[in-house]
Amino acid sequence: MHPEIVRDGPGVCPKCGMALEPTVAALDDGENPELIDMRRRFWVSALFTAPVFLLGMGEMIPGDPIGALLPNGARNIVELVLALPVVLWGGLPFFRRGWASVALRSPNMFTLIALGSGAAFLYSLTATMAPGLFPPRLANHHGEVGVYYEAATVIITLVLLGQVLELRARSRTSSALRSLLGLAPKTAQRVTHAGDEQVSIESLRVGDSVRVRPGERVPADGKVVEGISSLDESMITGEPLPVEKRVGDRATAGTLNGRGPLLVKVDRTGEGTLLAQIVRMVGEAQRSRAPIQKLADRVSAFFVPAVIIAAAGTFAAWMIAGPEPRLAHALVNAVAVLIIACPCALGLATPMSIMVATGRGATAGILVKNAEALDRLEKVDTLVVDKTGTLTEGRPEVVTAQCPGPLECADVLRLAARLEEQSEHPLGAAIVRAAGSSDPLPSARDVTTWSGEGVVGVVDGKRVAVGNDKLLARSGVKPALTELAARLRVEGQTVVYVLVDDRLAAVLGIADPVKASSREAVQALRGAGLHVVMLTGDNEITARAVAAKVGIDEVKADVLPSEKSAAVAALQAAGHLVAMAGDGINDAPALARADVGIAMGAGTDIAIESASVTLVKGDLRGIVGARRLSQATMRNIRQNLALSFVYNLLGVPVAAGVLYPSLGILLSPMMAAAAMSLSSVSVIGNALRLARTRL
Numbered sequence: 001m002h003p004e005i006v007r008d009g010p011g012v013c014p015k016c017g018m019a020l021e022p023t024v025a026a027l028d029d030g031e032n033p034e035l036i037d038m039r040r041r042f043w044v045s046a047l048f049t050a051p052v053f054l055l056g057m058g059e060m061i062p063g064d065p066i067g068a069l070l071p072n073g074a075r076n077i078v079e080l081v082l083a084l085p086v087v088l089w090g091g092l093p094f095f096r097r098g099w100a101s102v103a104l105r106s107p108n109m110f111t112l113i114a115l116g117s118g119a120a121f122l123y124s125l126t127a128t129m130a131p132g133l134f135p136p137r138l139a140n141h142h143g144e145v146g147v148y149y150e151a152a153t154v155i156i157t158l159v160l161l162g163q164v165l166e167l168r169a170r171s172r173t174s175s176a177l178r179s180l181l182g183l184a185p186k187t188a189q190r191v192t193h194a195g196d197e198q199v200s201i202e203s204l205r206v207g208d209s210v211r212v213r214p215g216e217r218v219p220a221d222g223k224v225v226e227g228i229s230s231l232d233e234s235m236i237t238g239e240p241l242p243v244e245k246r247v248g249d250r251a252t253a254g255t256l257n258g259r260g261p262l263l264v265k266v267d268r269t270g271e272g273t274l275l276a277q278i279v280r281m282v283g284e285a286q287r288s289r290a291p292i293q294k295l296a297d298r299v300s301a302f303f304v305p306a307v308i309i310a311a312a313g314t315f316a317a318w319m320i321a322g323p324e325p326r327l328a329h330a331l332v333n334a335v336a337v338l339i340i341a342c343p344c345a346l347g348l349a350t351p352m353s354i355m356v357a358t359g360r361g362a363t364a365g366i367l368v369k370n371a372e373a374l375d376r377l378e379k380v381d382t383l384v385v386d387k388t389g390t391l392t393e394g395r396p397e398v399v400t401a402q403c404p405g406p407l408e409c410a411d412v413l414r415l416a417a418r419l420e421e422q423s424e425h426p427l428g429a430a431i432v433r434a435a436g437s438s439d440p441l442p443s444a445r446d447v448t449t450w451s452g453e454g455v456v457g458v459v460d461g462k463r464v465a466v467g468n469d470k471l472l473a474r475s476g477v478k479p480a481l482t483e484l485a486a487r488l489r490v491e492g493q494t495v496v497y498v499l500v501d502d503r504l505a506a507v508l509g510i511a512d513p514v515k516a517s518s519r520e521a522v523q524a525l526r527g528a529g530l531h532v533v534m535l536t537g538d539n540e541i542t543a544r545a546v547a548a549k550v551g552i553d554e555v556k557a558d559v560l561p562s563e564k565s566a567a568v569a570a571l572q573a574a575g576h577l578v579a580m581a582g583d584g585i586n587d588a589p590a591l592a593r594a595d596v597g598i599a600m601g602a603g604t605d606i607a608i609e610s611a612s613v614t615l616v617k618g619d620l621r622g623i624v625g626a627r628r629l630s631q632a633t634m635r636n637i638r639q640n641l642a643l644s645f646v647y648n649l650l651g652v653p654v655a656a657g658v659l660y661p662s663l664g665i666l667l668s669p670m671m672a673a674a675a676m677s678l679s680s681v682s683v684i685g686n687a688l689r690l691a692r693t694r695l
Contacts, residue, residue, distance in 0.1 A: 012097060035167040038093075042160035045090035049153040052082045056150030076128040079149040087121050091156035107304035113159055115308070116338035116672075121152040123331055148332065155339055158674050165681050166348070184254050184275055188219035191263065204269045212262045218251045219266075221273045226263035232256040233617075274601070274616070307341040307652070314656040322657075333666065336655035340672035341648055348680060349640035352687035357633040364695045365601070365616035366626045373612035377596050377630035379577050383525055383623065384568060384590070386582035387536035387546055390600055390620065391522075392512040394583065396427060398434035400493060400509030402484055405500065410435075412506040416466045416498045418459045419444045427496060428455075430510050431466070450474065454496075465499040472497055472504075481507045492545030511542075519550045521620035526551070528627060533571075535564050535580075535590070564590040581615075581623060598623060625695035632693045640683045647679040 007020055055075060098114025101107050124147035189196045191209040204210070204220050212218050218231065230242035233255045242258050245251060251264045253273040270276065311334040318330035354371045361368050368374055388394055403409040417435030420428035421444075444464070447457035453474060454467015465475055472479055477499060479485070484507055485495045493509035522532055533554045536543050543557035556567060568590045571578045580587070580594035591597030591611045599611035600618035615622035655672050659665040667675075 012100075032167055035164065038160055038163045038167060041090045041093070042157065042164050045086045045153070045157045045160055048082050048086050048090075049150075049157045052079050052086070052153045053150045055079050055082075056148075076124075076147050076149075079147060080125065080128050083121065083124075083149040083153050086153040086156055087117065090160060091117060094156065094159065107308075109304075111304055112307060112338045112341060113155070115311075116335045117152045117155045117159075119331065119338075120148040120155070120335050123147075124149045124152065148335075151332065151335065155335075155672075159676070162676070162680050166684055184273075185217045185219050189213070202270070204266055206267055206269060208266045210264050210266060212251070212257045212264055214257055214259055214261065216257050218253055218255050218257065218262075218264060220253050220264075221268035222251055222264040222266040224249050224251055224262050225265045227261050229260035229262050230258040232258065303341075307338065310341070310652060310656065311335075311337040318657065333655065333657050336667050336672040337652055340651040340655045340667065340676050348683050348687075349644050350637050352684055353633055353636045353640060353690060356687050356690040357629055357636075357693075360691050360693055360695075361626070361629050364622075364625055364629075366622055366629060366695065367601075367614040367616060368626070368629075369612045369614070373596050374630045374633050376577065377579065377613070377627055378634045380530065380579045380596055380627070382531045382533065382571055382576040382578045384533045384535050384571070384578060384580045384594070385552075385620070386564075386587050387534055387538055387543060388512055389583035389618070390581050391518045391534070391546055391550055392514050394512065396430040396494070396510050396512050398430050398508050399511050399513055400488055401434075401506060402481055403506045404480060405503055405505045407500060407505050409506060412498050412500065414441055415459050415462060415464045415500060416506070416508075418442075419447065419455055419457050419464050419466055427494060427510050428466070431496070431508070463499075463501050465497075465502075467497060468495070469497075472499075475499055475502055477502060477504055480504050490541065490545070492542035514546055514549050515619065517619050517621050521624060522550045522552060524621070524624045525627075528624070530627075531576075535559055535567055537564075565593045568593045579623070581620065583618065598626070628695050629693060632690060636687060636690055639686055643682055643686065644679065647675065647682075651675055 012020065055078065094110050094113045095118065097110035098118075101111045127147050184201065187198050187200055188204055189211040190199045190204065191211055196211055201219055208220075209225065210219055210222070214229070224245050224247055226247065228244070228246050230244045231251060232242050233252065245262065251262065252275070253268075254275045268274070314337050315330045315334040318333055319326050322329045350371075354374065357374060358368050358371075385391060398413070401409045401413070403412055405412075407415075413431065413435040417432045418441050420431045441460050444457040444459045447455060449455045450467065450471060452470065454465060454471035456463070456465040456467075456471075458464070465471055469479065477497075481504075488495050488507075488509040491509075491511070493511040496508040496510055497504060498506040498508065525532055531554075532552050533556065534543060534547050534552045535556050537559055538557060540555075540557040543555050547553070547555045559567065564587065568578050568580055572593075572595070578594050579596040579598055580590045581598040581600070582588075582591055583600035587599075591599060596613060597611035598613045598615065601614055601616035613626055615626070651667070651672070653659075654665070655667045657666055
């Protein structure tokens with residue numbers, strides 16, 4: 001509830017009196033020690049409370065058979081003996097927290113619990129030990145002054161039960177994180193010059209190579225350097241289908257290897273892995289506060305003092321106008337007001353929903369850095385998206401190949417790939433990927449690079465050239481398939497020619513392909529009422545071509561990084577609440593400037609650090625899921641706050657006795673304690689529904 005309170009070990013929050021949560025869940029965390037303690041206190045207290053309750057309620061049974069078994073004047077002594085372990089041991093944590101709240105001038109739910117149960121017990125103790133201090137009209141037919149040990153003990157026992165249920169439910173909010181932590185294997189097969197050796201995860205270093213056999217989990221983040229297989233990334237990305245991995249693809253710690261062995265070169269270990277970052281980010285998000293929490297804070301600031309005043313007013317009203325015995329009625333109703341108004345449910349309303357929601361998002365590959373992002377994402381009306389790596393795959397691929405000569409396109413691509421395999425140019429890398437890895441051809445020789453034009457060399461006895469129109473002119477080859485080339489350029493593709501023995505062998509169209517899910521995601525976002533804008537540093541033709549494919553109407557191209565941030569600021573100045581999605585270093589300023597920054601998980605670290613939401617899979621459909629999570633969370637928080645206010649608005653007047661004159665209805669302290677515990681359990685149960693939210 002109060003993330004500013006940080007301690008180096010377990011303890012109690014000095015503001016709200018509730019148990020402190022670990023900042024980050026750990027796989028080896030045992031059962032919550034406070035839960036163990038509260039459960040033990042509850043069962044012992046329940047054992048002693050049952051006979052106290054029976055003795056206290058025995059007077060309501062005709063003939064009072066239980067009281068008849070006790071000598072005159074002994075009932076109160078027996079109840080006192082039974083109540084002592086409940087009040088002095090079972091309720092000790094509540095009295096300590098109540099006293100701390102007064103000492104620190106931070107009244108909370110435990111202030112009211114301590115006052116209510118303490119007042120009932122002290123009144124009863126005085127009546128038992130010094131009955132002569134009370135007027136004769138307060139004595140029952142046994143000649144004993146009426147006592148309320150049953151109220152004090154039942155209140156404490158019910159509050160203990162509420163604490164047990166609450167702590168058990170709160171422990172469930174970290175189950176998603178613990179399941180993620182459980183994905184990381186304890187050991188790895190490290191490849192060395194002497195052979196494979198099994199080592200602990202902690203001993204892995206950046207640069208190590210690890211072998212991942214079928215059925216094993218990847219021990220650390222890295223790149224595949226050997227092998228082809230598929231990885232089950234469902235627990236990290238939320239996607240159920242395995243993802244095929246080849247040489248050069250990334251492998252994430254904790255993902256499950258499928259059919260083939262892989263050799264992975266480690267580039268991140270320990271706290272640097274994506275899995276560890278996810279757990280850390282979710283832990284931080286669960287400790288953050290949503291803006292809506294300010295409402296609960298403002299109410300809580302004066303709520304407890306107001307309840308104490310209301311209880312005092314209730315006591316005074318019953319002493320002045322209540323029936324006989326007035327003191328007993330005044331005490332019982334004042335205690336009922338103190339107990340039923342405990343603001344536990346109000347305090348839990350927001351943080352419980354945030355904890356459950358961020359855990360749910362993590363299992364679906366949606367990492368929320370703070371609660372404020374969940375609050376704002378619901379209200380966003382404009383989404384600005386980068387092109388490269390967000391709408392597109394982020395790396396160029398050969399998407400068109402026309403071969404007018406006698407050679408098949410596959411053969412031409414293999415010749416071109418041999419020439420380009422040592423090139424660092426991204427277009428050359430696209431040709432190498434298109435040709436595939438199995439190539440019996442010898443390496444290229446006599447390679448010459450013409451800057452801004454292309455590359456020429458000899459492959460398998462053939463003179464091969466790969467380049468643009470300028471290279472065609474240098475080679476004396478007349479342009480061919482000019483209509484095709486013009487169409488490819490309009491579609492945003494870069495045209496590359498391949499010459500074999502000075503004859504045109506292929507016209508290739510290379511482009512950064514649009515992600516298969518981008519159009520579906522854009523349509524879903526527009527259907528949800530969002531205005532989608534593309535903001536890219538790429539040229540106008542390419543940007544328009546991509547926008548047309550995915551269904552975006554507004555495009556701003558040739559934009560510099562600083563201009564991206566300015567474009568977001570202009571939209572905000574026009575009254576829009578803006579979310580920005582991107583993946584590159586150039587997107588970081590705009591991500592930080594936006595009301596909600598959304599980073600693609602495959603992007604750069606600085607982009608992820610600048611954003612408040614990260615989509616692990618790097619799929620725009622994750623924004624749809626994140627928005628649904630935001631809407632469900634804020635709806636859930638409002639429901640929780642409404643439940644809390646309704647309980648108090650209805651409960652306090654009834655406990656004060658407003659229904660007694662007309663209907664003769666009074667709310668006993670025991671019923672007040674049960675209602676107070678029920679309100680907390682209701683809020684927790686409602687928050688836990690978020691774990692089943694469909695994203």
